[in-house]
Amino acid sequence: MRLSSRQIALIKQAVHDLVGAGADLRLFGSRTHDDVRGGDIDLWVSSPVTLANRVWLGAQLTARLQMTLGDQRIDVRLVDPATTLTAIDTVAQQQGIRLT
Numbered sequence: 001m002r003l004s005s006r007q008i009a010l011i012k013q014a015v016h017d018l019v020g021a022g023a024d025l026r027l028f029g030s031r032t033h034d035d036v037r038g039g040d041i042d043l044w045v046s047s048p049v050t051l052a053n054r055v056w057l058g059a060q061l062t063a064r065l066q067m068t069l070g071d072q073r074i075d076v077r078l079v080d081p082a083t084t085l086t087a088i089d090t091v092a093q094q095q096g097i098r099l100t
Contacts, residue, residue, distance in 0.1 A: 001097055002031045003041070007069055008099055014064045015045055015100075018057060019078070022048045026096030029075075040073030041065075044092030047080040054078055 003011075015025050024046040030039030043065075051057055058078035065074050079089060 001027060002034060002036075002039075003027065010068045011041075011043065011065060012099055014061060014068065018061050018064065019045055019047050019051070020049070023100065024048075025099045026092055027099055028092040028096035032095070032097050040075055041069070042075045042092075043077070044089065044096055045076060045078045047078070049080065050082045051078070051080045054080055054083065 012025065015023050024044075026044045027042065028044055029042035030036045031041055045058075045061070047054075058076050061078065062074055062076045065076070066072070077088060077092065079085065083089075
């Protein structure tokens with residue numbers, strides 16, 4: 001996994017603060033492979049409770065992570081029980097590395 005322990009701690013804190021302690025947080029995509037270079041940080045965050053404004057909350061989380069981790073590409077897929085899951089959700093669940 002190509003994230004430092006500091007980066008993981010900052011990501012976990014942001015998810016905890018904005019989505020809640022019960023969120024499932026996973027890193028997926030190219031950053032899970034040690035032998036690949038570059039790539040954005042792909043995060044899959046699942047809330048066990050329905051979120052009032054999931055899209056806005058996802059944007060806030062992305063912005064906070066960009067400010068905290070520096071200007072790099074960060075993609076956040078935020079889902080809750082009301083979200084219709086897609087193929088990317090299946091990939092993240094099956095292949096992602098749990099950070100929580």
